[in-house]
Amino acid sequence: MINFEISPHLEEYRRNIEKQAFELMRPIAREYDEKEHEVPWDYVHKMWGAEKEEVRRQLEDVRREGRIRRDKEFHLKQMITNEELSFGDAGIAFRRGRYGLGGAAIMAVGTQEQKIRFLKKFAEGEPKWGAMAITEPGAGSDTANIGTTAKLEGDHWVLNGEKIFVTNGKMATQEGDGLVVVWATVDKSAGRAGIKSFVVEAGTPGMTVTKVEDKLGLRCSDTASIVFEDCRIPFTNLLGSPEALDKAKTTGFKGAMATFDATRPGVAASAIGVGKAALEFVREVFGKEGIPIKYGASLHHLSAAERDFMDMEANLHAARLLTWRAACLLDDGKPNNLEASMAKAKAGLAVTKVTQKAVELLGPLGYSRSYLLEKWMRDAKINDLFEGTGQINLLIVARRILGFSSKELK
Amino acid sequence: MVSFEMSDEQKLLADTVKRFASKELRPNARISDESGIIPGSLNEKAWELELIPNFIAEEYGGYGAGHSAVTSALIAEEMAYGDLSMAIQILSPALIVVPVMMLGSDFQKRELLPLYCGRKFRPSTVGFLEPRFDFDRNTIQTRAAKEGEGYLLNGHKCFVPLAAQAETFLIYAGLGERLEGFLLPRGTAGLRIGEREKNMGLKALPTYEIMLENCWVPSESRLGGKEGCDVGKLLHYHCVACAAMAVGVAKAAYEYARDYAKGRVAFGEPIASRQAIAFMLAEMAIEVDATRLLAWEAAWRLDNGREANREAYLAKMYAADMVLKVTDGAVQVLGGHGYIREHPVELWLRNGRGFYSFETMAIA
Numbered sequence: 001m002i003n004f005e006i007s008p009h010l011e012e013y014r015r016n017i018e019k020q021a022f023e024l025m026r027p028i029a030r031e032y033d034e035k036e037h038e039v040p041w042d043y044v045h046k047m048w049g050a051e052k053e054e055v056r057r058q059l060e061d062v063r064r065e066g067r068i069r070r071d072k073e074f075h076l077k078q079m080i081t082n083e084e085l086s087f088g089d090a091g092i093a094f095r096r097g098r099y100g101l102g103g104a105a106i107m108a109v110g111t112q113e114q115k116i117r118f119l120k121k122f123a124e125g126e127p128k129w130g131a132m133a134i135t136e137p138g139a140g141s142d143t144a145n146i147g148t149t150a151k152l153e154g155d156h157w158v159l160n161g162e163k164i165f166v167t168n169g170k171m172a173t174q175e176g177d178g179l180v181v182v183w184a185t186v187d188k189s190a191g192r193a194g195i196k197s198f199v200v201e202a203g204t205p206g207m208t209v210t211k212v213e214d215k216l217g218l219r220c221s222d223t224a225s226i227v228f229e230d231c232r233i234p235f236t237n238l239l240g241s242p243e244a245l246d247k248a249k250t251t252g253f254k255g256a257m258a259t260f261d262a263t264r265p266g267v268a269a270s271a272i273g274v275g276k277a278a279l280e281f282v283r284e285v286f287g288k289e290g291i292p293i294k295y296g297a298s299l300h301h302l303s304a305a306e307r308d309f310m311d312m313e314a315n316l317h318a319a320r321l322l323t324w325r326a327a328c329l330l331d332d333g334k335p336n337n338l339e340a341s342m343a344k345a346k347a348g349l350a351v352t353k354v355t356q357k358a359v360e361l362l363g364p365l366g367y368s369r370s371y372l373l374e375k376w377m378r379d380a381k382i383n384d385l386f387e388g389t390g391q392i393n394l395l396i397v398a399r400r401i402l403g404f405s406s407k408e409l410k
Numbered sequence: 411m412v413s414f415e416m417s418d419e420q421k422l423l424a425d426t427v428k429r430f431a432s433k434e435l436r437p438n439a440r441i442s443d444e445s446g447i448i449p450g451s452l453n454e455k456a457w458e459l460e461l462i463p464n465f466i467a468e469e470y471g472g473y474g475a476g477h478s479a480v481t482s483a484l485i486a487e488e489m490a491y492g493d494l495s496m497a498i499q500i501l502s503p504a505l506i507v508v509p510v511m512m513l514g515s516d517f518q519k520r521e522l523l524p525l526y527c528g529r530k531f532r533p534s535t536v537g538f539l540e541p542r543f544d545f546d547r548n549t550i551q552t553r554a555a556k557e558g559e560g561y562l563l564n565g566h567k568c569f570v571p572l573a574a575q576a577e578t579f580l581i582y583a584g585l586g587e588r589l590e591g592f593l594l595p596r597g598t599a600g601l602r603i604g605e606r607e608k609n610m611g612l613k614a615l616p617t618y619e620i621m622l623e624n625c626w627v628p629s630e631s632r633l634g635g636k637e638g639c640d641v642g643k644l645l646h647y648h649c650v651a652c653a654a655m656a657v658g659v660a661k662a663a664y665e666y667a668r669d670y671a672k673g674r675v676a677f678g679e680p681i682a683s684r685q686a687i688a689f690m691l692a693e694m695a696i697e698v699d700a701t702r703l704l705a706w707e708a709a710w711r712l713d714n715g716r717e718a719n720r721e722a723y724l725a726k727m728y729a730a731d732m733v734l735k736v737t738d739g740a741v742q743v744l745g746g747h748g749y750i751r752e753h754p755v756e757l758w759l760r761n762g763r764g765f766y767s768f769e770t771m772a773i774a
Contacts, residue, residue: 001417002480004710076412295723296645299766300544314704314728321703322696325414332415342696391689398688401695402672409683 010073014080021088026372029089032220033375037212039175040092040220047096048127055099055123058107059116066112075262075327079269083320086273090379091220093270097127100168101263102181105132105197108259109239118199121177128176128202133163133226134183141392143183143257144192148228150184155235157198159184159206159228165386169224170209178202180226181239197239206231217378264340264387265326268347271383272323275316275351278358278376282309285362305361312354319343319350338400345393348384355380414703416484424484430459431492436662439493442614443757448496456500457531461485462507470519471527477511479647479709482774483654487702490658494761495614497655498571498771499533506534506578508773509591509644515635518593522578535576537567537620538648538770547589547645547769552622554583554590560629561585563592563600563622571771573603573618580633581622582641582770591633591641600625611760646712646722650774653705653722656729656765657698663740663758664694670753671743687743694736701725701732709774730765737762 006014024043032040061069068074085093099106099122106118122128139145148161159182163169172178179201187194200207211225286293286309293306302310323343329336355377359366366373384390399409416424434455442448465481466472475481482504489497503526510522525532539545540552552565563583573579579594579601594601604619632638668691671682681687704725711718737759741748748755 001413002415002420002706002710003411003413004707005714006412072411295720296547298544298546301546301548310724310727311731314724317724318700318704318728321414321707322700324412325699325703328412328414342699345692346696346700394689394692395685397695398682398685398692401668401691402682402688404682404688408680409688410685 007073010077010080013077014084017081017084018087021084025085025088025092029092029372029375030369032089032092033217034219036214036219037222038220039171040095043092044095044097044127051096051098051127052123055119059120059123062112062115068107070331070333073331075265075330076324078266079323079327082266082269083273083276086270087276088273089220090270090274091218094167094218094221095171097129097171097176098122099130101132101259102130102172102179102199104263105181105259106130106199106239108262109197111241114199114236114239118179118201126176129168129171129178131166131168131172131178131180131224132183133166133169133180135165136162137164141389144195146183146185146195147188148182148184149188150186150196150198150238152186152235153232156232157235157238159198159200159231159233162210162225162227164211164225165213166224166226168222169226170212170222173202173207173209173224173226176202180207182228184228198233199237199239200228200231200233201237204231204233216381217375218382260388261335261337261340262330264344264393265323265330265336267383267387268319268323268326268340268343271347271351271380272316272320274376274380274383275312275319275347275354278355278373278380279309279312279316281371281373281376282312282358282361285365308357308361312357315350316354319347322346338397341388341393341396341400344388345390345397348390348393351380352384414706420481420484423481424488426459427461427485427488428491430456431489431497435489435492435496439496439614440751440754440757442493442495444613444751446613446616448499448614452496453500453531453533456489457529462501462503463527465504465511466507466523466527467511470523472523477508479650479712479774480706482508482647483650483705483709486651486654486772486774487658487661487705490655491662492658493614494655494659495612497658498612498615501651501772502572502576503532503534504773505536505770506580506593508647509580509633509641510593512647513591513634513639513641513644515630515633517630517635518633522593525577532577533572533575534578535570535572535580536770536773537570537573537579537581539569539767540566541568541619550582550584550589552581552583554585554592557626560627561592561632563625563627565622566619567622568607568619569617569767569771570620571615571617573620574606574616579620583622585632585638588638589641590638591644592627592631593633594625594627594631598625598627609764611757611762611764613760642719644773645769646708646718647774648770648772649722649726650705650709650712651772652765652768653701653708653725653729654774655768655772656726656733656762657702657705659758659762660694660698660701660733660736663737663755663762664691664698666753666755666758667691667694667740667743670747674744681743690739690743694739697732697736701729704728712774726765733762733765734759 058068150157172180182198185194208227209224210227213223326336326339326343464473464475465477468474554561581592602621607617674681708721708725740755
């Protein structure tokens with residue numbers, strides 16, 4: 001039944017995260033944006049306890065049932081978490097210690113044994129980071145074209161290649177006892193079917209961080225290049241059962257891509273959080289300056305600023321509802337490939353529009369580094385670029401609605 | 411718990427209306443647009459679905475399912491998906507039923523609601539918009555003034571659907587500082603129906619200017635009875651219906667363009683294989699879905715007693731923008747063929763463009 005009732009405990013949860021956004025994150029937001037490559041250790045430590053607890057519960061489910069038991073609103077809660085943390089500061093939020101995208105891949109594709117083996121350390125000890133390494137200098141949107149190789153030598157895989165744009169790549173390999181999930185090909189000639197995911201734990205020789213990027217926004221987030229040079233890992237670090245090795249099957253690739261159906265809405269939610277920050281700031285300033293926002297008035301009675309504001313608000317909320325829809329499908333155990341891509345495409349566009357417009361609406365102050373608004377605009381832009389660019393997401397949506405393969409619609 | 415899935419009941423209803431609209435409305439849409447006439451039999455056929463009596467309480471002769479804006483939104487979308495003019499006409503009884511159910515006095519409920527529980531389709535209407543470029547709900551010029559045991563109404567309304575056919579009118583007029591509603595039967599002295607309007611779209615739907623010239627109505631005509639009521643709330647329900655109908659029109663246009671693009675070959679391939687076209691279609695699909703969710707949320711909030719002024723208004727505003735963009739996009743996808751009346755997309759664009767002004771054409 002169509003329902004927009006947010007349960008009281010979820011609403012309370014949201015309020016708490018929103019409170020954290022103001023108390024823990026906003027006060028240090030500018031500082032870590034300017035410092036760019038420093039770790040907000042206080043914040044990291046503050047957040048780590050809850051993260052450990054969460055992973056502990058997840059692994060209990062995995063031990064018992066092989067997978068995380070989703071309480072009815074697990075993914076919706078994730079959306080709310082991501083949105084409110086980003087509302088605080090997207091870059092700082094990304095720097096939290098957690099198993100992240102790497103762990104998500106393990107949960108999506110790994111065997112039960114692997115899930116426990118690799119992730120149990122995220123339920124204990126000091127903060128640590130999980131990362132996912134896919135993109136290469138010559139392979140971005142065309143993931144099937146990656147060139148990092150994995151060669152079987154005895155009972156070890158040997159990885160060779162270069163990965164870029166790895167979120168928390170440095171943290172995963174150098175700070176604490178983390179891991180990186182690496183996409184590599186066991187047979188380039190097999191195309192997609194040759195691509196598998198491999199877990200490389202921190203401290204493995206042959207894995208080196210060669211660069212940390214300077215970025216337009218999300219400056220507190222660690223974005224690293226990692227080179228793999230004869231990096232040897234155990235055979236059992238290939239994610240998925242040995243059947244995953246079957247070169248005739250693309251299930252490994254598809255399984256890993258399916259991770260994106262789960263993470264895309266989360267990224268959309270994070271985008272929306274940045275948009276919300278900008279929108280609410282404009283609303284606050286308008287309120288203080290006595291600029292009304294007259295819901296209900298006809299076009300002729302709205303100032304240009306009001307009209308723009310309403311447009312921003314509606315677009316952002318539309319993106320939010322699409323994102324929640326994609327998340328709720330996951331909570332219902334239903335496929336959400338189309339809906340996830342719709343949500344990501346819309347969120348990327350909406351938040352770019354919202355944050356750019358917000359800067360415009362606040363004139364000279366919108367442009368100034370005395371306020372966080374200009375930072376939010378810089379932070380927002382990435383959302384239309386990573387985890388599938390807006391164009392790729394539109395392409396996915398288009399292929400689905402047309403029933404076209406990648407050959408029929410390039 | 412948040413859910414975007416229709417219940418089985420909701421799905422059944424939406425499917426039923428969609429099937430009806432596809433079978434009975436869509437095939438006649440072009441002819442009706444050209445002739446300006448909606449076949450009367452469609453009203454009767456639609457009335458047989460008993461969509462509106464379903465809402466009405468049993469004590470008045472209805473089926474007692476109760477009123478739901480969400481349900482109305484589902485119905486409105488699918489009817490408009492068939493044809494907007496016909497949808498507005500078919501659902502016009504709701505323009506009186508819903509306000510009376512929600513805000514009417516006991517007398518008004520007893521007098522009017524049973525009329526809508528019979529087998530007869532009764533066209534009904536609302537007079538709200540006024541013929542000014544900058545019409546605004548806060549500056550309504552139609553006025554009511556106390557006169558004896560009633561009110562004198564003076565003013566001028568436009569875009570009143572089915573005025574020449576309607577049995578009952580709900581007229582919005584300013585009384586002192588407040589906006590109020592007044593229920594008038596057809597033939598009330600001082601209520602003059604003008605010529606049928608000629609519009610860019612909605613050509614099958616008869617709409618009229620009406621003049622209120624010292625039109626006297628008894629106190630009991632005031633919606634809510636002698637003390638009146640806050641009709642502002644009704645405007646939210648109108649917004650939701652508009653947004654839902656916009657989704658229906660846009661969906662029709664998007665689907666048509668999508669299917670056309672898959673079949674139309676140029677440069678050796680279907681034009682849908684080109685990103686420029688494919689991306690337009692993808693954006694249309696996204697925007698149709700997004701608008702629907704905004705409308706649903708506003709409707710749900712109304713059904714659950716939540717504040718919905720902002721949500722309803724933004725949903726309508728967004729929907730009006732969206733349906734224009736989508737219907738324009740559909741014409742664009744068809745290229746030159748989008749311009750000729752052989753295809754429905756130009757009709758949908760003409761209809762789609764009007765949503766900025768439709769305010770009270772339908773109610774959720």
